[in-house]
Amino acid sequence: MARSKRDTKKQRSGSVEKSVKEGNPVQMEGLKLYAQILLDTPQLKVFGDETKAQWYAKTKWTEDMEAAVNAIVLLELDIYSNLQLNAVKTYLDEMVLEIELMDVGCRLQVENSSNCDGKCLKLTMQFSDKLKIYLAKMGNLMQLKLQSLGIKSFNRFDRNKKAPRDVTLWSLDESNAIKSLQNDIQDFNRQRVTLPLHLSTLVLSSHQSPKTENTLSIWRKHHTAPTNNTYIDTLRSQLSILMSFKGKEVVILRGLPGSGKSTISRLVQKMAIEQGVSTVLCSADTYFESPSGYYHERSKLTEAHELCKSTFSRAISNNIDVIVVDNTHSMLWEYESYMQDAMSSGYSVRIAEVACSDAAMAQRMMYRNSHGVGMDVIMRMFLRWEAHVPTENVFHLIVLPNFYAIDNQLALPLLLHDTNEVYIAAVFLTEESKKNLFARFPPKHKQVVGEHMTLSYLPTPDFINELDIGQHCRLRVLKEFSDNKGHCVYVEWEGTEVPCQGQRILHITLSFAPDASAVYSNSLLVDPNAAIVDVANEGIVIEGVIGLALRPRSGPRGIKPQLLNLPQGGAKYVGQQLIVVHAPSSPLAIDTLLNSVLRVAKHDSILVYIGEPELLAHFSANSVKFELCRHFPGIPGKH
Numbered sequence: 157m158a159r160s161k162r163d164t165k166k167q168r169s170g171s172v173e174k175s176v177k178e179g180n181p182v183q184m185e186g187l188k189l190y191a192q193i194l195l196d197t198p199q200l201k202v203f204g205d206e207t208k209a210q211w212y213a214k215t216k217w218t219e220d221m222e223a224a225v226n227a228i229v230l231l232e233l234d235i236y237s238n239l240q241l242n243a244v245k246t247y248l249d250e251m252v253l254e255i256e257l258m259d260v261g262c263r264l265q266v267e268n269s270s271n272c273d274g275k276c277l278k279l280t281m282q283f284s285d286k287l288k289i290y291l292a293k294m295g296n297l298m299q300l301k302l303q304s305l306g307i308k309s310f311n312r313f314d315r316n317k318k319a320p321r322d323v324t325l326w327s328l329d330e331s332n333a334i335k336s337l338q339n340d341i342q343d344f345n346r347q348r349v350t351l352p353l354h355l356s357t358l359v360l361s362s363h364q365s366p367k368t369e370n371t372l373s374i375w376r377k378h379h380t381a382p383t384n385n386t387y388i389d390t391l392r393s394q395l396s397i398l399m400s401f402k403g404k405e406v407v408i409l410r411g412l413p414g415s416g417k418s419t420i421s422r423l424v425q426k427m428a429i430e431q432g433v434s435t436v437l438c439s440a441d442t443y444f445e446s447p448s449g450y451y452h453e454r455s456k457l458t459e460a461h462e463l464c465k466s467t468f469s470r471a472i473s474n475n476i477d478v479i480v481v482d483n484t485h486s487m488l489w490e491y492e493s494y495m496q497d498a499m500s501s502g503y504s505v506r507i508a509e510v511a512c513s514d515a516a517m518a519q520r521m522m523y524r525n526s527h528g529v530g531m532d533v534i535m536r537m538f539l540r541w542e543a544h545v546p547t548e549n550v551f552h553l554i555v556l557p558n559f560y561a562i563d564n565q566l567a568l569p570l571l572l573h574d575t576n577e578v579y580i581a582a583v584f585l586t587e588e589s590k591k592n593l594f595a596r597f598p599p600k601h602k603q604v605v606g607e608h609m610t611l612s613y614l615p616t617p618d619f620i621n622e623l624d625i626g627q628h629c630r631l632r633v634l635k636e637f638s639d640n641k642g643h644c645v646y647v648e649w650e651g652t653e654v655p656c657q658g659q660r661i662l663h664i665t666l667s668f669a670p671d672a673s674a675v676y677s678n679s680l681l682v683d684p685n686a687a688i689v690d691v692a693n694e695g696i697v698i699e700g701v702i703g704l705a706l707r708p709r710s711g712p713r714g715i716k717p718q719l720l721n722l723p724q725g726g727a728k729y730v731g732q733q734l735i736v737v738h739a740p741s742s743p744l745a746i747d748t749l750l751n752s753v754l755r756v757a758k759h760d761s762i763l764v765y766i767g768e769p770e771l772l773a774h775f776s777a778n779s780v781k782f783e784l785c786r787h788f789p790g791i792p793g794k795h
Contacts, residue, residue, distance in 0.1 A: 187235040190364055191248065191298060191309075192227035193291075194357035194374070195323070200281070203262065203351055204325040207279055211264075215334055220271055223278070223327035227359055227366050228320075230295040232310040233302065239569050243305050247298075248358055248375055250562040254294065258286055259350045262325070264341045274330030277337065280322040287353070288319055289447045296449025303528035304414070305570060315448045387558040391423060398506050398553045399424070401431040405478050406498040410485040410544070411510030412518055412537055414525030415557055420508055421482045433477035438468040440483050441527070450527055468494060472501045479503070486537045488545060495550065507544055507552045516706060516717030519575055520559065523567035531575065535715070572620065576706035576717060581615040582608035583629055583654070584720055585664070589698035593645075596696060597636055599667035600643040605674055606666045609647060609700065612657035619657045623702055626721035629654055631662075633696040636689040637680050643667045644677040650697050 195201075212219065235241050261282040269276035283291075292313040299311045313319045356376060363370040399405055407424055411417045421437060428435035443460035444452045464483065471479045479498070485491040491507075498505050512518050518538040522531055544552050572578055585593070590606055599606070609631060612619055630650035637644050643666045656662070665677040680686050703720035 187241070188362065189233045189235055189244070189372070190229050190359075190361050190366075191231040191233060191244075192229050192359040192361060192364075192366060193294070193355045194227045194359050194366070195225070195281070195325075195353075196357050197352060197354045199351050200260075200325075200353060203349070204279060207262075208326040208328075211277060211279075211328060214340070215277065215328060215330075215337070216332060217277065217328035218331040220269075220276065220327040220329050222365075223276075223324050225323040225325070225365055227361075228291060228323060228355075229312050229364050230291060231298055231302070231312065234308045237574070239574050240305070240307050243566055243570060244302065244307060245360065245373060246562070246566050247301060247305070248360060248373070250565075251298070251301075251358070251375075253356060253358065254290075256290060257352060257354050258284070258290070260284060260287060260353045262349045262351060263345045266337065266341065269329045271329050272331070276327050276329045277341075278327045279325045281325055281353075282322045283320065288313060290355075292319070292448035296451070297526070300450060300526055300528035303530070304525050305523055305566065306531075306574065313448070315446065315451065388419075388423065391420065391555065391558075392427065394553060394555065395420075395424060395427060395508070398508065398551055399427075399478075401428055401433055401478065403477075404475070404501075404503045405506060406481065406494065406503045407478065407506045407508060408481045408485065408491050408494055409483070409508050409510075410491070411557075412484065412486075412512055412521045412525075412534060413527060413529040414521035414523070414534075415510035415512060416555070417482055417510060419558075420510070420555065421480050424478065424480050424508075428478040435478040435480065436467065436471040436476045438464050438471065438479060438481045440464045442467075452527060465493075469497070472497065472503070484537060486541050488542045495547070499549070505547075505550045507550060508555055509544060509552065510555050510557050512538060512541070512557070514718050515708075515715045516571065516576075516719045517557065519571055519717060520563065520567045521557065523570060524559075524563045539715075571719070572704070572706070573617075574709075576708050578620060578704050579614055579707045580608070580705040581611040581620065581623060581657070582703065582705060583611065583631065583700035584608045584703045584718065585698060585700045589700060592696075593633075593664070593666070593698055596633075596691075596694075597643075597645060597666055600638050601641075601667040601669045601672075603670060603672075603674075604667045606664060608705075609662060609664045610659055611654060611702070612659065615657055615704075619655075620704065622655065623704075625702060625704065625719060627654070627702045629700060629702060631664075631698050631700065632692075633694075633698065634690070634692045636691060637663075637677075637683075637686045639680060639683065639686050641669045641672040642676040642680040644680060645691075646681060647698075654702060 208219070211217075233244060235244065261284070262279060263282060265278045265280055266275050267278070292311070292315055295311040295313045299309050302309050311317075358375045359366045359371060360373050361367075361371045399407065409417045409420060421439075425435045425437060440457070440460040440463070441450070443456065443463045444450055461483075464481070468479060468481060481491065481494050483490070495505050512521065515535065515538060518534055519531065522529065522534040525534075546552065585606070585608060593606055594604075611623075629652065631647040632650040633645050633647050635646040637646060644663045645666060647662050647664060649662075661678070661681045663677055663681055665674045668674060668676055701720050703718055706717040706719060708715055708717070
């Protein structure tokens with residue numbers, strides 16, 4: 157019976173019911189992928205080829221093609237949906253790789269062969285401590301970011317696990333008896349061969365040794381960081397008003413993980429240095445940072461905050477000019493002691509808080525945080541957030557969060573389809589419009605709404621994609637409808653119309669009785685016995701923003717995130733290349749490949765396609781055309 161009532165309500169509302177599975181991300185049984193750094197330094201490759209030729213001429217042993225390694229695996233990833241796969245490729249596409257030039261040693265080793273009863277001779281590249289730390293740091297950075305996107309991965313160079321010590325550049329299996337090689341090998345190793353290693357190419361592959369047939373994408377990286385000068389300039393102006401940099405000042409930051417506190421912290425310290433004053437950063441995160449990356453341990457949280465507090469006390473004792481306290485500070489008591497100690501020591505206190513307007517914003521911050529903080533922790537912080545209480549001589553600045561284009565590109569598909577489901581597309585009224593609407597039409601019933609005008613209930617993905625999220629629009633109020641159960645107003649578009657899906661009569665529910673629901677307005681609008689007041693001549697125009705109301709797939713059901721805007725950023729990476737060396741056949745794989753191509757095309761980067769000519773039709777259909785198509789020597793097939 158309950159099912160029947162729900163269906164009846166949806167039918168009355170004119171909503172289009174769709175299958176729960178429709179529009180959901182395509183699920184996979186589980187795809188194992190490997191994020192790797194390619195060993196493509198020319199000097200290393202030339203040296204490997206030359207020594208292999210020399211030792212083959214000396215031994216005539218058989219080369220073991222499978223033993224040679226051409227990349228270092230950083231992460232093993234478990235992918236379970238096309239959304240996750242796209243998120244991984246988007247992140248690797250935009251990731252800034254900390255490129256370092258370092259020296260590595262090469263040596264010969266003899267050991268038992270796994271392919272025959274004899275020995276094998278290997279040339280190995282040895283991992284120096286510096287290289288191990290670099291690989292651990294890069295793997296940790298990637299793992300934490302993917303963790304915040306809900307993607308599981310394993311870091312091969314985790315500092316808490318035994319990491320590889322070397323990689324095999326080539327291997328020769330014993331295939332004929334020869335005199336002992338011990339003296340020759342010792343002579344070679346005494347030379348202590350060192351070669352420059354330049355790591356700048358990321359590979360995503362379905363195999364630990366990437367080859368043409370198992371490589372999804374390759375990114376050639378340049379050390380170019382994203383910039384958004386407009387946002388930084390605005391932030392600098394706000395901080396210049398907040399701070400003087402002429403006396404002793406303490407800046408306490410507040411904000412969820414991923415909100416942008418670190419950006420503010422770095423800018424405050426930079427501005428202090430520019431003014432020639434001393435500055436110190438106090439943060440609990442410092443406790444978990446190491447040369448090989450950020451490793452959070454919940455059991456050590458007390459020690460981390462004690463370190464932060466002791467750093468703060470020491471900075472005050474040393475009369476540091478500008479002290480920055482960078483923690484989440486979701487509750488007032490968490491930073492109250494910093495305020496009191498600062499003021500009692502003659503410091504002026506400034507609070508810089510990054511605003512988080514609703515649960516959808518909190519989720520978007522979660523998707524971009526760099527410490528792998530999960531959804532449950534983020535939402536607990538959001539729900540317990542306490543507003544700052546104005547205090548005499550304490551200046552409080554609210555900073556609006558800034559999102560780069562890549563943040564939206566990463567988070568939105570997961571936000572709309574993985575973490576939540578979209579249950580309403582609507583025009584959400586501005587606060588001023590809601591105030592004016594209720595001033596003219598006071599609620600007649602206990603349950604008050606007056607928040608939005610529905611465009612579609614359970615909208616289809618195609619409908620969502622066509623919406624201009626954040627677009628401002630205007631509505632003219634024509635009539636007021638009411639009875640003993642409901643109260644609403646009938647409206648029409650004032651100016652540009654926005655398409656609807658399944659909504660027969662445009663209206664805004666103002667209030668309803670406890671035994672009714674908001675959907676009752678659909679019946680009220682066609683009830684001949686309803687009380688109707690014509691207000692068309694009053695010229696009542698209200699404004700709103702097109703957005704989406706979300707319903708979390710897990711967690712507190714009372715939370716109703718709203719996505720009302722998509723702030724664009726100016727982040728751009730210059731000089732990247734994406735080399736696609738895998739020609740997929742399944743529709744899912746083709747869509748994933750096309751997404752990668754479109755990402756590269758919009759960055760004005762270089763694309764090299766190696767695959768069957770038939771796939772070019774899919775590129776052309778998406779307005780991606782190649783200026784030159786040619787055959788690549790050494791790669792079988794037509795290209």
